[in-house]
Amino acid sequence: MSPAHVLVTGGATGIGLGITRLLLNKGMRVSVCSRRPEPLSAVEALGAETLTWDLVQPLGLIHKLTPLTHLVHCAGNDNNDAIGSWSMSGFQETMALHALATAMLMQEWAAQAPTGGCFVGVASTLGRRTAPGKAAYSAAKAAMLSICQSGALELAPKRLRVNAVLPGVVETEMTRAPRTPGADIGQQLTELAELHPLGRLGTPSEVAEAVAYLLEAQWTTGAELVVDGGLSL
Numbered sequence: 001m002s003p004a005h006v007l008v009t010g011g012a013t014g015i016g017l018g019i020t021r022l023l024l025n026k027g028m029r030v031s032v033c034s035r036r037p038e039p040l041s042a043v044e045a046l047g048a049e050t051l052t053w054d055l056v057q058p059l060g061l062i063h064k065l066t067p068l069t070h071l072v073h074c075a076g077n078d079n080n081d082a083i084g085s086w087s088m089s090g091f092q093e094t095m096a097l098h099a100l101a102t103a104m105l106m107q108e109w110a111a112q113a114p115t116g117g118c119f120v121g122v123a124s125t126l127g128r129r130t131a132p133g134k135a136a137y138s139a140a141k142a143a144m145l146s147i148c149q150s151g152a153l154e155l156a157p158k159r160l161r162v163n164a165v166l167p168g169v170v171e172t173e174m175t176r177a178p179r180t181p182g183a184d185i186g187q188q189l190t191e192l193a194e195l196h197p198l199g200r201l202g203t204p205s206e207v208a209e210a211v212a213y214l215l216e217a218q219w220t221t222g223a224e225l226v227v228d229g230g231l232s233l
C-alpha cells in the first residue's frame with residue numbers, strides 16, 4: 001500500500017518545518033508549498049516534494065497534488081497592526097491566508113480525499129482571545145477555528161476529519177520579527193516566554209507531535225488541541 005500523502009502548507013520553515021520533518025520520519029509522502037525558493041530547496045533535500053504557491057490565491061493547488069490523504073494548513077503571516085494602523089490590505093491578506101485559504105483548501109481536499117483523511121488547521125491561542133495589535137490576526141484565527149468546526153461537522157458523513165491545533169508562542173522567524181519598530185528581539189522573546197506558566201516558548205517539534213496525533217486519531221474530529229505551555233490558563 002502506498003504511504004499517506006500529506007500537504008503541509010508553509011512546511012519549509014518554523015512550525016511547518018517541524019511538522020514536515022516529523023511526518024517524513026513517520027514514512028509519509030510529504031508535499032510542501034510556500035513562496036520562497038531557498039527554504040523549499042532545503043526541505044526538498046530532506047525528502048519532501050515542493051511546489052511554489054502563493055496561498056493568498058489557494059484555488060487549484062490541490063488539483064496539482066492529488067491523490068492527497070491529509071492536509072495541514074500551517075502557512076500564515078503575522079499582523080501586529082494596532083487600531084489607527086489598520087488597513088484594508090493588511091486585514092485582507094491576513095484573512096485570506098488564515099481563513100479563506102482554510103475554507104478553499106478544505107473544500108478542494110475533501111472533494112478527493114480517501115476515507116480516514118484528516119485536515120489540520122494550525123490556528124493559535126489567539127483564535128480564542130486577543131492582545132494589543134492582534135485584531136486582524138485573532139479575527140483570522142477565530143474564523144479558521146470556526147471553519148474547521150463547520151468542516152468537521154459537514155465532512156463527518158464522508159468519514160473525513162477536521163481538527164485544529166492552538167499553539168502558544170513558538171520561537172520561529174515569525175516571533176523573532178520585531179513586533180514594534182526597533183524592538184530588542186532578545187527582550188521581546190523573554191517577555192513572550194514569561195507569559196507561559198511553564199516558563200518558556202514552545203518548539204516546532206512540540207506542535208508537530210500534536211499534529212501527528214490528530215492525523216492518526218481516527219475517532220477525533222472537531223478537536224481544538226491547545227499546545228501552549230499553559231498560556232491559555
Ligand SMILES: NC(=O)c1ccc[n+]([C@@H]2O[C@H](COP(=O)([O-])OP(=O)(O)OC[C@H]3O[C@@H](n4cnc5c(N)ncnc54)[C@H](OP(=O)(O)O)[C@@H]3O)[C@@H](O)[C@H]2O)c1
Binds near residue numbers: 035036053054173
Ligand atoms: N510562532 C508562533 O508563536 C505561532 C503561534 C501560534 C500559531 N502560529 C501559526 O503557525 C503557523 C506557522 O508560523 P511560524 O511561526 O512557523 O512562522 P514562519 O516560519 O514565518 O512560517 C510561516 C510560513 O508560511 C509561509 N507563507 C506565508 N505567507 C504565505 C503565502 N502568501 N503563500 C504561501 N505561503 C506563505 C511562509 O513561507 P514563504 O514566506 O516562503 O511563503 C512560511 O513558510 C502560522 O499559521 C502561524 O500563524 C505561530
